[in-house]
């Protein structure tokens with residue numbers, strides 16, 4: 227079979243000019259695209275051949291500067307790295323190109339990224355270190371220590387994760403995956419001295435790591451495989467290790483699993499809610515709990531199932547625990 | 552075809568708040584002739600929260616669960632998306648890090664166990680789609696769901712991160728356009744409904760810590776399905792089920808619009824099409840009444 231060299235694709239392109247438009251609209255272009263073309267090539271062709279007023283950001287064209295990120299059929303992408311044929315394979319031959327955040331669109335595919343940079347600023351995204359002005363020798367980081375960054379330093383601040391995060395879309399205080407990854411990147415650096423300050427920032431309710439809904443989208447969307455949710459988990463761990471975890475519903479919810487597993491092997495769902503919320507807080511769950519009880523969805527304490535070989539589990543919880551709360 | 556046989560990791564939810572899911576799993580496995588050996592020794596997987604507190608403990612416990620599947624020489628099958636993610640993630644980390652694996656095994660040896668890495672891990676959804684086969688299910692349908700528009704709700708932890716998921720099951724599912732559950736709906740004779748939230752998060756894991764976020768996500772999902780004319784929703788995850796089935800009151804308040812739809816477990820949907828009774832499938836255990844059977 228001959229390899230297909232070109233395909234006809236219909237592009238619906240988001241258009242909006244903050245200065246002249248009340249509402250956004252979409253322009254449609256049908257183009258033949260070749261197998262080596264990336265989304266940025268198409269944007270260039272539309273701009274050069276059809277409508278010179280189309281606006282979008284691009285600079286390096288090599289997946290380094292991070293400015294060209296947009297959404298294609300809802301998926302965050304780098305325009306300069308994403309082949310059209312791959313998109314067509316996933317979504318078919320109708321491709322909708324939109325800015326990363328429609329809410330923040332200024333002109334066509336260009337958005338105001340101020341919120342993104344503000345979140346970064348909250349976590350001191352730089353190395354904080356008292357370095358002598360005239361050091362006698364280099365300050366070397368061993369390969370082993372460099373590995374601790376878990377490639378968080380690969381982030382190019384493209385914003386794809388930030389503008390795909392459902393927690394952030396609802397809760398504007400949430401610091402978000404990219405800035406959390408930056409918080410981890412510098413806090414995990416052996417030369418850094420501001421780790422504790424950053425951990426206090428990410429430990430706050432509403433803005434901090436506890437409000438992540440664990441949807442894994444940031445890991446999926448990142449074009450640099452930074453895996454922000456992995457760093458968020460690390461930040462949780464560091465908060466406990468630094469002994470600054472507050473005694474609140476979020477921390478008790480995480481710790482409650484260990485208690486429950488040690489006792490039953492399994493999770494005691496009702497007890498987890500009670501332990502996390504406290505005896506007063508738990509009351510707000512009573513209406514739903516009653517409805518669930520009526521449908522046989524609540525196991526009473528004396529009927530709580532237990533895992534077989536519970537002694538093994540108890541032993542492992544004792545011997546393998548690495549943190550205290 | 553040789554009889555399919557798996558080690559079943561039920562997770563906790565199927566034993567507690569979603570008993571109907573356990574019933575339906577067994578009923579469907581029975582109909583399809585799939586043998587499930589329950590891992591009664593298994594502990595909770597930590598539900599993506601234990602690892603925030605104690606990552607190593609979470610690894611040890613999950614490795615122990617997998618070790619029991621290995622003892623049977625069987626692929627582990629999960630029936631909860633989050634169990635699937637936690638278990639598969641543990642496997643991935645241990646299989647790619649000899650040092651970590653040795654550390655975990657040092658602990659497991661205290662109870663006479665070893666994690667070897669010999670068992671695969673897959674979710675029941677993919678077991679029946681990839682291993683059993685959609686065509687065969689189609690042939691076995693006796694009561695097609697042809698009168699229904701059904702909204703698939705995939706749940707995050709079965710589809711993301713895809714790199715990990717596609718390593719452990721044969722789903723090869725694109726999280727931006729997943730198809731497995733849609734295909735299953737169609738195989739059962741129903742019409743699958745397309746809506747924006749089908750591959751989005753229901754918010755379950757932040758329900759206590761970030762109740763507003765969690766409620767809005769649930770509200771958006773149910774509203775999306777309703778606006779796409781769905782008669783009901785279906786999900787492979789008991790946690791998504793709990794959220795969508797029991798929390799619609801909070802969700803409605805949060806989004807300022809009354810939303811509610813019956814939600815079936817994937818196993819219940821297949822069970823109906825295969826002719827199981829609603830009692831066998833535990834349809835009376837739902838908070839949002841299943842009003843069509």
Ligand code: SF4
Nearest residue numbers: 391438439441442444
């Ligand atoms: S996993 Fe958490 S941080 Fe990442 S996108 Fe989802 S909610 Fe946002």
Ligand code: SF4
Nearest residue numbers: 381382384385387448
């Ligand atoms: S973590 Fe990845 S997706 Fe997020 S801003 Fe950095 S490079 Fe972009």
Ligand code: SF4
Nearest residue numbers: 562563564596598634
């Ligand atoms: S994810 Fe839920 S159901 Fe699965 S084992 Fe963990 S607590 Fe139990």
Ligand code: SF4
Nearest residue numbers: 706707708752753755
């Ligand atoms: S709450 Fe449901 S949709 Fe969200 S991560 Fe958990 S399983 Fe996935």
Ligand code: FES
Nearest residue numbers: 287289292294306
């Ligand atoms: S143009 Fe620089 S990353 Fe795409």
